[in-house]
Amino acid sequence: MKEFNPFLKKFSKKHRRVAVVYPNRYVGGITNLGLQRIYFEINSNEDYIAERFYTDVFEGLRSVESGAYINNFFIALFSLQYEEDIFNAVKILKKGKFRGKTIAGGACVIQNPFPFVGIFDRLFIGEVENAVTDVIEDRHVEGLMPYSMKRRVVELDSEMRAQIVSDNAYGRSILIEIGRGCPRGCRFCIVRQIYSPARWRSADEIVSIAEANRDLAEKVAIISPSPTDHPEFKDVLHRLKDLGFHVSPSSLRADKFDEEMAELLSDVRTLTLAPEAGSEKLREVVNKGIDEEDILSAVEIAKDVERIKLYFMFGLPGESYDDLNEIIRLVEKIKNTGKRVSVSINPLVPKPHTPFQWLPYGGDPSKNVLDSIEEMRRKRKYLISKLRKIADVDVESIEKFAIQTVLSRGDERVGKYLDRKLTLSRIIKSELAEFLDHHPFDREFPWDRINMGYRKSRLRREFEKAMETAEVELP
Ligand code: SF4
Structure with a gap:
């Protein structure tokens, strides 16, 4: 190192x-x-x-x-x-x-x-x-x-001028946080919720941080939950390019990726896109705000990239095998453009503070925890068997994401289970299993005690809209 x-x-x-x-x-x-x-x-x-x-x-x-x-x-x-x-x-x-x-x-x-x-x-x-x-x-x-139960939010003013530059996850690069929070409304997304409101650094500030560190690296890694939503994103890319930097953004939105951006990011070898779901219906349920045309057009525009990396989820509300087949069909279509395709597909973790917080792990409120887990295992197996024939596939275990769900949705009782490995079977046999389950409206969440700066009624409205689109009846 x-x-x-x-x-x-x-x-x-x-x-x-x-x-x-x-x-x-x-x-x-x-x-x-x-x-x-x-x-x-x-x-x-x-x-x-x-x-x-x-x-x-x-x-x-x-x-x-x-x-x-x-x-x-x-x-x-x-x-x-x-x-x-x-x-x-x-x-x-x-x-x-x-x-x-x-x-x-x-x-x-x-x-x-x-x-x-x-x-x-x-x-x-x-x-x-x-x-x-x-x-x-x-x-x-x-x-x-325990002195304060209110989330602290700061002004996004000046960024550090000096930083430790090393071979990080983006290669040797200067890291610049161009924005925090996200103006979009994806219903599964915790990043948007815990870093609201969306704040941006000015193009001048971004360029001056890059210049202050220019002896240390030739590459700038642009960090933000949704960099392409920065109001001066293209201007930033132009200016950094004119200064001789190679630029790598943490992610790109398919509907914002156009010819000019492809030209400005011509050094990028992998285009990362997150369709999240295969079918238009489920993309609407999660409120992703992009359609298949956006995804395919981004792939077409990215002529010079060698690899397309796609992120999907399963275990969404109202999901059927037809929706899973839509993922496979979309991956196939992208593969047919001749590029290397890799797919990362994982179960939805219904996170706190998001409209999906009322959902169970597995996404189906009519199922009990054990049946949900079994169903998720079947879906995972099905997806792997089909996708492996087309792309490089990366799928984590159902157990790993169940543990994540408990660690993100639990209360003070979780602490006493952390002295040794927390396994799914330990969870299922214990009081922690309730954190994998559907959460009725009349019960408080542990995190309701924190003042995050939003109204819970807004989340509930979003949740109900999603369930309507998904055609899911709540028990
Ligand atoms: S998934 Fe991305 S675009 Fe959607 S709200 Fe989260 S950060 Fe924003």
Whole structure:
């Protein structure tokens, strides 16, 4: 692992040591700009020194910077970006015999902090920029549980000028967060919900960050949930290209991809598109806002790309085998253009704060948990058998996503099951099985206690609209 401008602060006895822990692999952790920001904020304070921990560097037990053991740090800040990262976090705390104070934040904590209550001393809900020291010093800052149950949202003003550049998930590149949140209304999407409202950085600001780091990399990785919705997206691409940068966006929307954009992104070798569903009906249910014509036209325009990567879900409400066959048909059509096609297809996790939060895992409110799981297994097997003949297929297990569902929808009871591996059979035999089930309207969700800044009635209206389109009767 080579870093091109690590921020090296020398430890002295006057410093209090803060461990910044990403409980997953380095390559993903270093692309997390939020975590880099936390690291720089702490290191800019003369009383503290921050060092980083990743699971694939000394098993997460010793720091990247000095190799110091985690139990020499007085506080550990964890960033939970994926539900299963909690197992790595628990392992690090246990194996590292960590006795200091623990705080966790990140997407999983924002969506629902309650499953992690028994594991960490404090949980932070929201965006921590310019408040990291307050959090470390346990001040009553917005977002810091238990003092505040309100998600903290910040202005998206200036971005860090300096960053650690390394071989990250995008290759050696300068990372620029061009926007946060998303103006779209996909009904399954947690990203939109936990980072609302949509905010954009100006084209001038984006270009100046790239220029400030230009000696470090020739490539700019553009980070945002929906980069093509940036109001000055093409202008940004033109200006970065004129400055000699290669640009790689985190994703593209099929309905926004045109000839000009294809020209501006001519270095991109893989076009990633997320049709989410195969049939127009299910795309309408999830409110994706693109149709088959948009997808096929994006593929046609992307003449120079070598590979098309497609993201789909199954376990959607009202889904039949005809809908699954529509996925297979669409993949076949794209494959016939002569490009390499890879497909990532996974079960829907009905996430907190989204209109689908009332759905069971499996998407069918008339089925019990065991029948839903069986049905999902059959669908998965069917999709793999058909899609493998056409494309490279990546499908996670039904169990993995069931565990994710429980970790994202659970309450304080989840914590006591995290001491050892959480398996689907353990879930099904326990009180946790209810988190896989359909949720009646008259019961509160654990996360209703958090003020996220939206009205639940809006989500319910969206949910009812989706069920109507899906022709699903609620029990
Ligand atoms: S799936 Fe993408 S486009 Fe849709 S709301 Fe989420 S981030 Fe936005």
